[in-house]
Amino acid sequence: xxxxxANEGQSLTRNxxxxxxxxxxxxxxxxxxxxxxxxxxxxxxxxxxxxIYRALDKLMDQGLVHRIESLNAFVHCDHGPHDxxxxxxxxxxxxxxxxxxxxxCEDHLAGRAREQGFAVDAVKVEMTGRCPDCAAAEAARxxxx
Amino acid sequence: xxxxxANEGQSLTRNxxxxxxxxxxxxxxxxxxxxxxxxxxxxxxxxxxxxIYRALDKLMDQGLVHRIESLNAFVHCDHGPHDxxxxxxxxxxxxxxxxxxxxxCEDHLAGRAREQGFAVDAVKVEMTGRCPDCAAAEAARxxxx
DNA sequence: CGGATAATGTTATTATATAACGTTTAAGGC
DNA sequence: GCCTTAAACGTTATATAATAACATTATCCG
Numbered sequence: 366x367x368x369x370x371a372n373e374g375q376s377l378t379r380n381x382x383x384x385x386x387x388x389x390x391x392x393x394x395x396x397x398x399x400x401x402x403x404x405x406x407x408x409x410x411x412x413x414x415x416x417i418y419r420a421l422d423k424l425m426d427q428g429l430v431h432r433i434e435s436l437n438a439f440v441h442c443d444h445g446p447h448d449x450x451x452x453x454x455x456x457x458x459x460x461x462x463x464x465x466x467x468x469x470c471e472d473h474l475a476g477r478a479r480e481q482g483f484a485v486d487a488v489k490v491e492m493t494g495r496c497p498d499c500a501a502a503e504a505a506r507x508x509x510x
Numbered sequence: 511x512x513x514x515x516a517n518e519g520q521s522l523t524r525n526x527x528x529x530x531x532x533x534x535x536x537x538x539x540x541x542x543x544x545x546x547x548x549x550x551x552x553x554x555x556x557x558x559x560x561x562i563y564r565a566l567d568k569l570m571d572q573g574l575v576h577r578i579e580s581l582n583a584f585v586h587c588d589h590g591p592h593d594x595x596x597x598x599x600x601x602x603x604x605x606x607x608x609x610x611x612x613x614x615c616e617d618h619l620a621g622r623a624r625e626q627g628f629a630v631d632a633v634k635v636e637m638t639g640r641c642p643d644c645a646a647a648e649a650a651r652x653x654x655x
Numbered sequence: 656c657g658g659a660t661a662a663t664g665t666t667a668t669t670a671t672a673t674a675a676c677g678t679t680t681a682a683g684g685c
Numbered sequence: 686g687c688c689t690t691a692a693a694c695g696t697t698a699t700a701t702a703a704t705a706a707c708a709t710t711a712t713c714c715g
Contacts, residue, residue: 378662378711398701413665418703423662434579435634437671437702452619454628465622473615474597474635481608482642483599489580489636490619497627523680523693543670558696563672568693582671582702 376427383409384420385429385441393461394438397421433462435491440464452490458499522569528554529565530574530586538606539583542566578607580636585609597635603644 377385387400397417400406411417421439424430430439433453440462444451450471454463467474467490475485495503522530532545542562545551556562566584569575575584578598585607589596595616599608612619612635620630640648 380663396702413663414703415665415705416663419662434636454623454626454630456628457631463623463626463628465619465626467619470615470618470622473618474610474612474637477597477610477615478599478608478637478639481599481610482645483601483608483637483639484645485599485637485639486602487638489634489638491579491634492619492623492628492630493632493634494623494628494630500627500629525694541671558694559672560674560696561694564693 378420378423379409380411380416380420381423383411384417385424388430388439388441391441393459394433394436394440396436396438399438431464433491434489435493436460450488450490452492454492454494454496456496456499457493458495458503461496463496523565524554525556525561525565526568528556529562530569533575533584533586536586538604539578539581539585541581541583544583576609578636579634580638581605595633595635597637599637599639599641601641601644602638603640603648606641608641 383406384400387403387406388395390405391399397414401411401414401417406417411420421430421432425432425439429442431442431451431453432439433455435455440453442451442464444464444466450467452465452467454465456462467488470490471488474488478485528551529545532548532551533540535550536544542559546556546559546562551562556565566575566577570577570584574587576587576596576598577584578600580600585598587596587609589609589611595612597610597612599610601607612633615635616633619633623630
């Protein structure tokens with residue numbers, strides 16, 4: 366299923382490469398301005414918001430980066446290129462995200478849309494909650510309080 | 511029509527009523543600033559963004575209004591209060607939205623999350639595409655071009 | 656080469672959302 | 686009633702997110 370990530374050496378410009386690298390180095394989604402503030406990025410010569418947004422747009426076109434709507438932030442896609450839409454689990458404590466495959470759920474959702482005459486282009490699923498680590502930490506807190 | 515009728519026992523404040531009424535009167539999601547710009551709203555004495563956002567927050571708490579993340583906009587919930595999460599179909603042509611029930615799909619999605627140790631609080635689904643009207647209009651255009 | 660196309664640089668501006676702090680309003684106990 | 690208190694509200698300022706407009710440079714390909 367995981368086709369080799371041939372995408373990467375292929376067609377990224379310097380700016381796009383720098384932004385993708387920044388996202389890969391982060392352990393959670395970054396906003397465009399988070400990225401802009403990284404020393405690595407400043408050193409690479411990127412210094413305007415638009416520069417970041419343009420790189421992000423291209424990276425999203427190629428499926429290498431996803432936008433998390435409810436955070437106005439961006440994450441590196443760690444599943445390789447996929448045609449199936451994916452969903453995100455967003456931890457409201459630590460801000461980290463987990464990517465999950467939608468599988469047949471995507472079809473189910475799109476099917477419901479079509480029942481109403483709606484032509485679906487894209488499906489976005491975002492779930493908020495507590496990640497395993499933060500859920501455990503919370504449980505520990507409530508035991509000792 | 512202008513009256514914020516008693517919605518489910520919960521009483522709304524003057525500001526909340528005005529904002530809800532504005533959303534009910536719109537045929538598509540409105541941003542906070544869209545709402546702020548409405549004559550009805552200005553006449554009701556609401557004149558700062560924060561006033562609108564505070565009202566929206568309370569309305570969302572009560573499940574009377576939903577936020578569309580990918581539009582940064584808000585819609586009146588026309589399904590009455592529900593504990594089941596709903597999804598939205600968003601027309602990229604006209605900007606109108608359709609609300610759809612997720613039903614068992616919600617459980618399926620939350621189940622996948624739990625498999626990974628994630629405790630889900632909320633599920634958001636947003637689908638982009640063309641509504642029935644705009645899909646028909648597009649088909650007509652392509653026939654005559 | 657030379658012309659087209661995509662990417663970038665730069666500045667300014669628009670759009671979206673919240674902070675901070677003081678005042679008013681409304682609900683409930685006595 | 687009237688006191689207490691929490692919620693809601695008003696106002697100003699500011700933070701955060703995204704795009705507009707236009708000039709310049711790099712890249713592809715005949």
